[in-house]
Amino acid sequence: MAEEKELEMEDGGKKSKMMLIIIAAVVLIGGGVGAFFLLGGSDEPMPVANTxxxxxxxxxxxxxxxxxxxxxxxxxxxxxxxxxxxxxxxxxxxxxxxxxxxxxxxxxxxxxxxxxxxxxxxxxxxxxxxxxxxxxxxxxxxxxxxxxxxxxxxxxxxxxxxxxxxxxxxxxxxxxx
Structure with a gap:
């Protein structure tokens, strides 16, 4: 019985570690995409309003x-x-x-x-x-x-x-x- 609880805890630990890795990857990718759009711009000047x-x-x-x-x-x-x-x-x-x-x-x-x-x-x-x-x-x-x-x-x-x-x-x- 003690062995079953130990196995359950190990499986639960692996799942939570995997979720943390997935969440960290999503946050890093999202941050990279956001930085690209905010910092990366075109070399063309913005058009002036026609007023x-x-x-x-x-x-x-x-x-x-x-x-x-x-x-x-x-x-x-x-x-x-x-x-x-x-x-x-x-x-x-x-x-x-x-x-x-x-x-x-x-x-x-x-x-x-x-x-x-x-x-x-x-x-x-x-x-x-x-x-x-x-x-x-x-x-x-x-x-x-x-x-x-x-x-x-x-x-x-x-x-x-x-x-x-x-x-x-x-x-x-x-x-x-």
Missing amino acids: EAGAAGAASSSAPAVSGAQLGSALYVAMPRPFVFNVPGQGRDRLVQIKVQLLVRGSENEETAKMHIPMIEGTLLRVFSSANADDLVTEAGKVALREQSVKEVRKVMQEIAGREVVEQVLFVGFVMQ
Whole structure:
């Protein structure tokens, strides 16, 4: 009788080990497939939506890139802190947080941008705080805010450094509550 119980326990142990191996294999395969789809992408760029704002944004962003490519490689200057500010809205005021990076061309422009970060932060905060919450809810409003930011930062850097240091202002994080 003791031998029968021992045999039953051994068979049950083999079945549970086999189930664990099968479950582990399924999880690993599923994780591999998920990683492939998340990390593996096509080399083709995503199509831009066929809207006037998207077409205008695509046209304005590609023109400076062609002329700026001669200056040097693209470098990104991160703002040290995210911008947090209130914007008025029709229904209620909203709190907005924007994380920004600046696209510059060449190491000389990178150093100039880093040296003038306080001036750039002040300019961006002035532009951001003049926005309206109802506009920032839409994609077109965000694009308009980004374009206004680029325009103002270029203007300030032209006055300070004598050249357009910043090619693009990139929103790498945008949260509105």
